[in-house]
Amino acid sequence: MPPSAAAPIIEIDGISKSFGAFKVLNDLSFSVAPGEKLALIGPSGSGKTTILRILMTLEGIDSGTIRVAGDNLYQMERNGKLQPADDAHLHKMREKIGMVFQLFNLFPHKCVLDNVTLAPMLTKGVAKKDAEQHAMELLDMVGLADKAKSMPSQLSGGQKQRVAIARALALQPKIMLFDEVTSALDPELVEEVLNVLWRLCRETDMTMLLVTHEMGFAHDFADRVLFFDRGRIVEDGKPDEIFRHPKQERTQAFLKKIIAAGHRI
Amino acid sequence: MGQWAGYLQLILDGAIVTIQLTLMGSVLALVMAFLAGLGRLSRIAPVRWLATAYIEFFRGTSIFVQLFWAYFVLPLFGFSLTPLQAGVLALGLNVGAYGAEVVRGAVKSIGKEQYEACIALNLTRWQGLRKIILPQAFVLMLPTFGNNAIELLKASAVVSLISLSDMTFQAQVVRAQTGNTLVPFLTILVLYFLIASIISLAIRGLERYLTRGLDGIRS
Numbered sequence: 001m002p003p004s005a006a007a008p009i010i011e012i013d014g015i016s017k018s019f020g021a022f023k024v025l026n027d028l029s030f031s032v033a034p035g036e037k038l039a040l041i042g043p044s045g046s047g048k049t050t051i052l053r054i055l056m057t058l059e060g061i062d063s064g065t066i067r068v069a070g071d072n073l074y075q076m077e078r079n080g081k082l083q084p085a086d087d088a089h090l091h092k093m094r095e096k097i098g099m100v101f102q103l104f105n106l107f108p109h110k111c112v113l114d115n116v117t118l119a120p121m122l123t124k125g126v127a128k129k130d131a132e133q134h135a136m137e138l139l140d141m142v143g144l145a146d147k148a149k150s151m152p153s154q155l156s157g158g159q160k161q162r163v164a165i166a167r168a169l170a171l172q173p174k175i176m177l178f179d180e181v182t183s184a185l186d187p188e189l190v191e192e193v194l195n196v197l198w199r200l201c202r203e204t205d206m207t208m209l210l211v212t213h214e215m216g217f218a219h220d221f222a223d224r225v226l227f228f229d230r231g232r233i234v235e236d237g238k239p240d241e242i243f244r245h246p247k248q249e250r251t252q253a254f255l256k257k258i259i260a261a262g263h264r265i
Numbered sequence: 266m267g268q269w270a271g272y273l274q275l276i277l278d279g280a281i282v283t284i285q286l287t288l289m290g291s292v293l294a295l296v297m298a299f300l301a302g303l304g305r306l307s308r309i310a311p312v313r314w315l316a317t318a319y320i321e322f323f324r325g326t327s328i329f330v331q332l333f334w335a336y337f338v339l340p341l342f343g344f345s346l347t348p349l350q351a352g353v354l355a356l357g358l359n360v361g362a363y364g365a366e367v368v369r370g371a372v373k374s375i376g377k378e379q380y381e382a383c384i385a386l387n388l389t390r391w392q393g394l395r396k397i398i399l400p401q402a403f404v405l406m407l408p409t410f411g412n413n414a415i416e417l418l419k420a421s422a423v424v425s426l427i428s429l430s431d432m433t434f435q436a437q438v439v440r441a442q443t444g445n446t447l448v449p450f451l452t453i454l455v456l457y458f459l460i461a462s463i464i465s466l467a468i469r470g471l472e473r474y475l476t477r478g479l480d481g482i483r484s
Binding site: 056057058087091094095098099101103105106107108109118119122123167168171 | 379381382389
């Protein structure tokens with residue numbers, strides 16, 4: 001789905017973030033249109049994962065503002081004044097956002113089905129029967145309907161990650177964040193997860209942000225690619241522009257290294 | 266030999282009191298362990314202070330002194346307790362302070378990624394704690410809780426000092442009446458060991474029950 005001229009669903013304006021003396025994000029700004037599929041690439045430590053974590057409210061920001069669907073993520077208005085967001089505000093904002101982690105983060109003491117139904121039942125008050133029905137549809141979509149009663153420890157990495165995707169989708173977020181979701185997988189398991197992402201990409205109008213080292217997939221998946229280095233966006237463009245005709249030297253050097261390491265683009 | 270039957274009955278009566286103390290003391294200890302253990306992890310500073318004060322006080326003073334306070338000093342402030350109530354109170358509060366550190370340690374040992382999954386799924390802090398963190402942490406607490414319960418069982422002998430007729434108190438009575446030390450104290454040695462073994466077995470069984478599936482047994 002091509003990005004429309006509609007108001008952006010994510011507006012990031014001048015955010016900075018440091019871990020101790022290390023400045024991960026440095027006065028960063030960009031926005032994302034509703035339905036846009038965005039790939040974030042760049043060397044380790046360039047800040048791309050931190051952006052996802054900040055959007056999921058797992059990390060705060062030091063300065064700048066973020067708006068999600070028009071609302072300020074980390075601040076709220078009270079008595080006409082801007083105040084730091086409280087728990088209620090963050091809960092309201094998180095309803096719009098889902099995240100899939102590099103290491104799956106499934107709940108090991110709950111079976112696959114319960115992993116998927118837990119959050120809708122707790123956070124949206126969905127009835128158990130309805131939650132299970134929806135969960136089975138999602139598990140079917142990721143090809144794991146037959147594993148509904150399995151425990152996470154019985155699954156392969158690729159299966160775990162597909163459950164994690166179903167679990168995040170169960171809350172029906174407008175925005176999905178994928179943080180290096182294939183990096184922890186054995187090479188032969190990467191494809192089954194990418195296939196699920198590919199389906200989501202083509203069949204839903206969710207806004208998707210994907211941090212990845214799979215350049216070939218990023219090229220096919222994304223409407224737009226952001227190349228990060230040292231907490232800044234070095235290059236921002238269509239996949240063909242970034243991957244085939246990178247303008248910036250740093251982008252060229254990064255892609256050259258990736259190709260030298262044997263990755264397909 | 267006939268006289269011993271009556272004395273054995275005395276000791277068994279005492280065993281009932283010891284078991285009562287152990288059970289009720291353990292329940293109070295468990296409640297206190299969770300209250301204070303989670304209290305120490307609270308975001309509200311006064312709650313943390315209160316929990317820390319409780320833990321440090323009851324770990325840092327002798328159970329013997331605590332029991333005497335509960336039984337002899339509290340009445341001076343208008344709280345009169347029966348010996349059993351005083352025993353349960355002192356044992357529960359004392360062991361609960363140790364248990365609180367177990368709760369805190371187990372909760373903190375659950376990986377950051379589980380908390381992050383809770384946030385990403387928009388659970389409240391309480392929902393995440395109750396549904397995700399505590400069920401996993403509880404399994405880790407169990408072995409140490411078992412130790413604590415056995416410690417509590419053995420510490421319960423101090424109640425004989427406030428004239429509560431527990432097993433140790435009754436053994437003293439038999440010893441005084443018969444002049445024989447070996448028989449009554451061998452009897453209670455065996456009985457303490459039996460009760461402790463039952464606690465051990467029960468905890469191990471519970472642990473096995475709660476971890477089923479985690480290692481892939483449940484299908």
